[in-house]
Amino acid sequence: MLSEYYEQIEAIGTDIALGILFLLIGLAIQDVLKRADVPKFGRVMVWIVLFLGCFGFIAKGIIQVIWESQLAG
Template sequence: MLSEHYELIETIGLNLCLAGLFILMTYAVYDILKKNNVPLLGKIVVYFVLFLGAAGFIFKGIMQLFVGE
């Protein structure tokens, strides 16, 4: 049974690891911005760029569902 669902398990594991990585990166960025007293505009730009990176992976996952690669 495990060998039949190997690809699904691998996909779920990869997605969970990427989500964890983005959560850890967000925390690291938050800590750095807090320690360096970055102005609000700088924080918005940094979080927006981080969101764009995460959105790319989310969009890729959605496209794989619809295209059926």
């Protein structure tokens, strides 16, 4: 039974691992910004760039699901 769903389990595990990685990167960036006493404008720019990176990853996943569903159907 496990071998039947191996690809789905692998995809879900990868998504979870990348989500945790993004969280840890965010926490590390927050710590660095606090310790370096970065001005508010700099902090906003850093968080915008981080958000756009996460958004790109999410958009890629959505596009991939749509693309694969169109090829299968």
